Amino acid sequence: MEYALGNGDAVLTEAGRTRNNVLNSRFFTTDIDGILANYDEYAQPIADAGPRPPQALLEVQQPVLPELMVG
Numbered sequence: 001m002e003y004a005l006g007n008g009d010a011v012l013t014e015a016g017r018t019r020n021n022v023l024n025s026r027f028f029t030t031d032i033d034g035i036l037a038n039y040d041e042y043a044q045p046i047a048d049a050g051p052r053p054p055q056a057l058l059e060v061q062q063p064v065l066p067e068l069m070v071g
Helices: 001-016 032-037 040-049
Strands: 026-027 055-059
Touching: 026 032, 032 055, 040 055
Parallel strands: 026 055
Antiparallel strands: none
8 A cells, every 4th residue: 555655646746746636546456355454554644635535445356467466
């Protein structure tokens, strides 16, 4: 989660934006329990930025391109 958030921050910075500009979040995972166990790593930095954007958390059995998996 920390790695993915760091990538998101880099993209926002490159665009001259911050987490305050995030309109929604979508998470795709093969391990929903793992995401929920580490949700604080996402929730706290986003909460520090202001109101939390709408979120979607989806569990997938297997990604189409497994080589693109993070973590």
